Amino acid sequence: xxxxxxxxxxxxxxxxxxxxxxxxxxxxxxxxxxxxxxxxxxxxxxxxxxxxxxxxxxxxxxxxxxxxxxxxxxxxxxxxxxxxxxxxxxxxxxxxxxxxxxxxxxxxxxxxxxxxxxxxxxxxxxxxxxxxxxxxxxxxxxxxxxxxxxxxxxxxxxxxxxxxxxxxxxxxxxxxxxxxxxxxxxxxxxxxxxxxxxxxxxxxxxxxxxxxxxxxxxxxxxxxxxxxxxxxxxxxxxxxxxxxxxxxxxx
Amino acid sequence: xxxxxxxxxxxxxxxxxxxxxxxxxxxxxxxxxxxxxxxxxxxxxxxxxxxxxxxxxxxxxxxxxxxxxxxxxxxxxxxxxxxxxxxxx
Numbered sequence: 001x002x003x004x005x006x007x008x009x010x011x012x013x014x015x016x017x018x019x020x021x022x023x024x025x026x027x028x029x030x031x032x033x034x035x036x037x038x039x040x041x042x043x044x045x046x047x048x049x050x051x052x053x054x055x056x057x058x059x060x061x062x063x064x065x066x067x068x069x070x071x072x073x074x075x076x077x078x079x080x081x082x083x084x085x086x087x088x089x090x091x092x093x094x095x096x097x098x099x100x101x102x103x104x105x106x107x108x109x110x111x112x113x114x115x116x117x118x119x120x121x122x123x124x125x126x127x128x129x130x131x132x133x134x135x136x137x138x139x140x141x142x143x144x145x146x147x148x149x150x151x152x153x154x155x156x157x158x159x160x161x162x163x164x165x166x167x168x169x170x171x172x173x174x175x176x177x178x179x180x181x182x183x184x185x186x187x188x189x190x191x192x193x194x195x196x197x198x199x200x201x202x203x204x205x206x207x208x209x210x211x212x213x214x215x216x217x218x219x220x221x222x223x224x225x226x227x228x229x230x231x232x233x234x235x236x237x238x239x240x241x242x243x244x245x246x247x248x249x250x251x
Numbered sequence: 252x253x254x255x256x257x258x259x260x261x262x263x264x265x266x267x268x269x270x271x272x273x274x275x276x277x278x279x280x281x282x283x284x285x286x287x288x289x290x291x292x293x294x295x296x297x298x299x300x301x302x303x304x305x306x307x308x309x310x311x312x313x314x315x316x317x318x319x320x321x322x323x324x325x326x327x328x329x330x331x332x333x334x335x336x337x338x339x340x
Contacts (some may be wrong), residue, residue: 113297
């Protein structure tokens with residue numbers, strides 16, 4: 001295990017084997033020839049991720065965000081089979097719930113299907129239906145651990161399951177919210193399949209250090225996404241209550 | 252009535268985002284739910300909201316005939332006309 005910094009009593013190491021990953025993003029992919037091993041980027045010639053592997057009656061309910069999340073999850077599942085899955089998004093279907101709130105404010109009407117699809121576990125639920133999976137599915141929202149929250153959940157799930165899938169997905173917030181939060185200006189989704197550390201494959205080591213020092217303005221939770229696409233193998237991110245370090249080791 | 256049926260077919264295609272389907276692909280007698288067009292219970296709610304908004308009609312969700320009214324485009328068109336006639340009386 002190679003942690004970037006010494007482990008203190010306030011530090012929590014999380015170590016995994018990275019079995020597979022998959023990314024879709026709406027912006028053009030960087031021209032870098034090297035990306036992380038054991039994974040794939042999906043083509044983004046159109047505004048939406050390709051979900052043609054689903055029947056039309058299942059595709060029709062998928063928003064651009066849901067298409068991205070379901071596409072990366074589908075490809076990881078193709079590569080590694082069915083497994084418990086953790087879906088994570090800070091703000092989820094923000095376009096849908098703003099539309100519902102606006103409708104309520106204007107004429108009181110709410111679209112039943114939009115309502116059913118904007119609940120936070122809707123995308124995970126749709127993916128489990130598409131996959132006919134009976135595995136455990138979790139949907140987490142943002143919190144003080146931000147982007148790193150699913151890793152904590154994965155460490156717990158791996159006590160009982162041989163591998164777990166994590167799926168992150170975000171989209172630009174509606175314009176009226178953008179003054180309050182600086183998020184990535186694109187729609188993207190990342191899926192990772194993790195197993196216990198020490199198995200065959202790249203080793204992903206994370207270290208959480210508790211801290212009282214508030215996050216600085218340079219903290220960027222999506223930094224890991226860009227690192228994968230540029231084959232950068234280590235980094236760190238300071239959040240509200242913790243400083244996270246991560247490192248990818250492979251031969 | 253034919254115009255109304257065509258209008259309802261377009262409405263169904265639009266609200267349910269049915270890719271690669273045009274109004275001529277939906278026969279007026281085709282079942283909308285289950286084995287026919289394949290719509291489900293959430294779609295039924297969505298269709299009810301859309302009809303209420305577009306035709307300003309009242310839909311009694313406790314009505315025993317509702318399943319029959321929503322069974323096909325033809326039945327829906329009859330239902331819309333009957334509701335509008337009831338309002339004008």
